Amino acid sequence: MDLQEYFSLVFTDYTLRTITLGTAILGAVCGMLGSFAVLRKQSLLGDAISHAALPGIAIAFLLTGAKESNTLLIGALISGLIGTFWIRGIITKTHLKSDTALGLILSLFFGFGMLLLTFIQKQPNANQAGLDKYLFGQAATLVESDVWFMAIITGICLLVLLLFWKEFKLLLFDADYTKTLGFNTKFIDILITSFIVLAIVLGLQTVGVVLMSAMLLAPAAAARQWTNSLGVMVVLASIFGAFSGVFGTAISASQNNLSTGPVIVIVAGVFVLISFVFSPSRGLLFRQIRFIKNRRDLELHKTLAFMYNIVENHDNISHPHAIKILNNFQGYTKSTLQKLVDRNYVTIEGNMWSLTETGFNTASNLYNQQNLNNE
Amino acid sequence: MNSAQIEIQLIASLVAIACAIPGTFLVLRKMAMISDAISHSILPGIVLGFFITHDLNSPLLILLAALTGIITVVLVEYIQKTGLVKEDTAIGLVFPTLFSIGVIMIAKNANDVHLDVDAVLLGELAFAPFDRLIISDFDFGPKSLWIIGVILLITISLLIAFFKELKVSTFDAGLASALGFSPVIMHYGLMSVASVTTVGAFDAVGAILVVALMIAPAATAYLITTDLKKMLLYAVGFGVFSAISGYWVAHWLDASIAGSITTMLGLLFLSVYLFAPNKGVIAVLYREKQQRTEVLLITFLLHLQNHDELEERHVNHLNEHINWQKVRSKTVLDLALKNNMIRVDENIVSLTEKGKAFTSKAIDYIITNEDAQIEDMKDDFFLFRG
Numbered sequence: 048m049d050l051q052e053y054f055s056l057v058f059t060d061y062t063l064r065t066i067t068l069g070t071a072i073l074g075a076v077c078g079m080l081g082s083f084a085v086l087r088k089q090s091l092l093g094d095a096i097s098h099a100a101l102p103g104i105a106i107a108f109l110l111t112g113a114k115e116s117n118t119l120l121i122g123a124l125i126s127g128l129i130g131t132f133w134i135r136g137i138i139t140k141t142h143l144k145s146d147t148a149l150g151l152i153l154s155l156f157f158g159f160g161m162l163l164l165t166f167i168q169k170q171p172n173a174n175q176a177g178l179d180k181y182l183f184g185q186a187a188t189l190v191e192s193d194v195w196f197m198a199i200i201t202g203i204c205l206l207v208l209l210l211f212w213k214e215f216k217l218l219l220f221d222a223d224y225t226k227t228l229g230f231n232t233k234f235i236d237i238l239i240t241s242f243i244v245l246a247i248v249l250g251l252q253t254v255g256v257v258l259m260s261a262m263l264l265a266p267a268a269a270a271r272q273w274t275n276s277l278g279v280m281v282v283l284a285s286i287f288g289a290f291s292g293v294f295g296t297a298i299s300a301s302q303n304n305l306s307t308g309p310v311i312v313i314v315a316g317v318f319v320l321i322s323f324v325f326s327p328s329r330g331l332l333f334r335q336i337r338f339i340k341n342r343r344d345l346e347l348h349k350t351l352a353f354m355y356n357i358v359e360n361h362d363n364i365s366h367p368h369a370i371k372i373l374n375n376f377q378g379y380t381k382s383t384l385q386k387l388v389d390r391n392y393v394t395i396e397g398n399m400w401s402l403t404e405t406g407f408n409t410a411s412n413l414y415n416q417q418n419l420n421n422e
Numbered sequence: 423m424n425s426a427q428i429e430i431q432l433i434a435s436l437v438a439i440a441c442a443i444p445g446t447f448l449v450l451r452k453m454a455m456i457s458d459a460i461s462h463s464i465l466p467g468i469v470l471g472f473f474i475t476h477d478l479n480s481p482l483l484i485l486l487a488a489l490t491g492i493i494t495v496v497l498v499e500y501i502q503k504t505g506l507v508k509e510d511t512a513i514g515l516v517f518p519t520l521f522s523i524g525v526i527m528i529a530k531n532a533n534d535v536h537l538d539v540d541a542v543l544l545g546e547l548a549f550a551p552f553d554r555l556i557i558s559d560f561d562f563g564p565k566s567l568w569i570i571g572v573i574l575l576i577t578i579s580l581l582i583a584f585f586k587e588l589k590v591s592t593f594d595a596g597l598a599s600a601l602g603f604s605p606v607i608m609h610y611g612l613m614s615v616a617s618v619t620t621v622g623a624f625d626a627v628g629a630i631l632v633v634a635l636m637i638a639p640a641a642t643a644y645l646i647t648t649d650l651k652k653m654l655l656y657a658v659g660f661g662v663f664s665a666i667s668g669y670w671v672a673h674w675l676d677a678s679i680a681g682s683i684t685t686m687l688g689l690l691f692l693s694v695y696l697f698a699p700n701k702g703v704i705a706v707l708y709r710e711k712q713q714r715t716e717v718l719l720i721t722f723l724l725h726l727q728n729h730d731e732l733e734e735r736h737v738n739h740l741n742e743h744i745n746w747q748k749v750r751s752k753t754v755l756d757l758a759l760k761n762n763m764i765r766v767d768e769n770i771v772s773l774t775e776k777g778k779a780f781t782s783k784a785i786d787y788i789i790t791n792e793d794a795q796i797e798d799m800k801d802d803f804f805l806f807r808g
Contacts, residue, residue, distance in 0.1 A: 090511040091455055098630075137695070140703045143449075146510075147641050150454035151691065154634035158684020161630070165678035183525070257462065261518030268507050268515060304529045309522035316519040323506055331504060 070292030078266035078288030085267040094260035095153040099130030101160025184255030186307035254308035265315035272326035291315035355410035367399035438661030445636030459517035460491040461629035465524030491617030547679040631680040638687040
């Protein structure tokens with residue numbers, strides 16, 4: 048199946064439509080909430096929580112004995128929240144730093160989850176197969192009710208985000224100010240963190256424990272490069288997330304043996320890479336171009352100033368000088384000289400150069416301006 | 423106990439020691455999450471190495487995978503240096519992408535690769551004794567035992583050789599470079615050791631347990647001591663204890679060994695986190711409560727000194743005016759009485775001589791705001807001790 052076939056099938060084939068819609072919604076909600084995670088410097092929280100959700104899934108299964116995805120997700124949500132608050136407890140109550148706390152909770156919860164999963168596998172219960180899909184995710188297992196569930200959760204997230212937009216924004220950029228204004232920062236903080244946990248838990252079934260953090264981060268990190276406004280960033284991140292979901296599903300459906308989760312992550316990674324390189328204001332490419340341009344301008348000015356210093360001692364400003372004397376000056380290159388000629392600051396005759404009237408005036412002003420700036 | 427069981431416990435303990443040493447430095451350098459990143463991103467290296475060698479235990483594969491780990495670190499640092507995103511975002515972007523590449527490489531070649539993502543991530547210690555090193559028909563024991571043994575030996579000799587340099591560069595990077603030790607070399611040296619250890623251990627215990635064995639013992643030890651040598655020793659001890667007890671728990675529950683070792687580490691950390699003498703949560707909460715009462719007491723004494731009016735010094739005033747709860751004001755009153763700071767005559771509180779002297783010292787402290795003074799004060803007046 049090639050890509051074209053895929054896009055024609057999306058609208059007719061039930062499975063493809065469900066998966067595409069599901070990954071798109073997931074990408075959008077992750078991008079939306081991921082923006083907050085990235086800006087709050089909680090990027091790795093996603094990684095820790097997605098791992099910490101595993102024992103919750105296992106315990107929920109042990110208690111109910113059913114593989115109903117909503118019950119399992121509630122278990123995941125609870126254990127993810129416990130993990131989050133324990134991380135916070137470790138950071139505030141002990142001298143361990145946040146990276147240690149994250150790594151601890153991540154590996155300890157995940158290990159405990161593994162213990163439970165292997166324990167379950169040995170149980171005489173035929174129903175347990177397929178629990179390990181939460182490890183790496185299986186988008187193919189999405190059904191329509193899952194997509195509806197995701198859509199409803201996304202709607203709630205959006206509603207809460209709009210309702211508390213001002214508070215979230217304020218807390219994000221100036222927590223102390225928020226507190227002095229009388230907002231309950233603890234409540235807002237818990238609210239936003241809980242929604243981040245919720246988004247992560249939603250994605251477990253589709254992209255799995257290991258890759259969930261990238262799902263949360265990548266769209267937001269890409270969106271951050273294009274704008275300095277929170278609102279635009281959240282919208283952009285949702286769009287990037289949704290497109291990574293759709294493209295990822297499309298690519299993985301058009302090839303054999305490609306699981307959806309990793310492909311979505313790689314597509315999101317490509318979005319990030321493009322944003323890093325090509326973003327007009329922050330991107331590496333334009334930054335390098337600006338850098339080179341500035342350096343050229345500076346060299347041009349240096350050469351002009353050097354010429355001015357020579358010319359100053361002569362009565363006639365257009366008195367020709369040998370090009371040779373510029374040679375031991377570091378700002379001088381053939382191209383800068385040519386540029387000066389193009390700008391009509393200098394004329395060249397054979398091996399000699401001379402400053403023109405405009406060149407002299409510009410150079411003297413350049414000098415004055417520098418002096419003024421220095422003072 | 424049969425020989426396979428002893429071998430499994432031996433491998434687990436060696437892995438625990440080999441992980442605890444770099445882990446201690448990672449925790450101290452606030453780079454614990456790097457170990458998580460390395461443990462995931464070695465996957466493409468392992469897959470690539472496996473294509474070439476077709477042997478999970480070949481040294482070439484270990485080198486290739488360790489190289490991927492170092493590439494991860496370099497990439498993270500490069501992204502961070504561009505200033506486009508913060509360090510944690512850089513980590514969170516790099517390792518899932520590399521991991522995805524690894525997963526896809528496995529999936530695309532599923533037919534000729536007997537390599538499972540689960541196996542890399544979770545490992546299976548129970549199978550380790552079956553893959554034996556046999557040279558000219560002589561059985562030298564399990565291969566993974568040799569691999570992790572060699573890595574451990576290298577780690578320990580590096581630790582002994584560069585202990586001083588490591589210590590200085592960990593706690594004061596500026597001083598280290600002033601003394602002429604390159605922090606960059608130290609950094610990449612540590613990263614290489616962490617990377618090689620992760621790779622050497624993954625096949626026995628899985629990538630996630632490597633992370634747990636690196637971070638958890640070190641973090642637990644850090645809650646108990648602030649001496650680097652003791653911290654290393656405790657971390658090694660905790661690691662070995664969890665490895666052996668974890669094995670028996672797994673034996674008893676018939677579950678994954680890696681999972682139960684991690685669970686033992688978790689329980690160990692939880693108990694130290696709660697009960698550690700100075701830094702445990704219970705100790706911290708108790709100290710915070712004590713300090714709160716201490717501040718209340720000083721506030722109360724200052725209030726008494728500032729007011730001569732009877733109604734301001736009435737016991738009920740505490741509840742009404744200063745807005746303290748009944749229990750709280752009783753605690754403060756009792757404490758002050760016990761320390762002979764105040765006298766209570768017919769519900770009117772007044773300062774004793776001792777209380778007055780204490781209060782003026784307290785004002786001194788508040789004005790100068792020097793920590794040294796309050797320590798003397800506590801000794802002078804047996805606060806919370808009499």
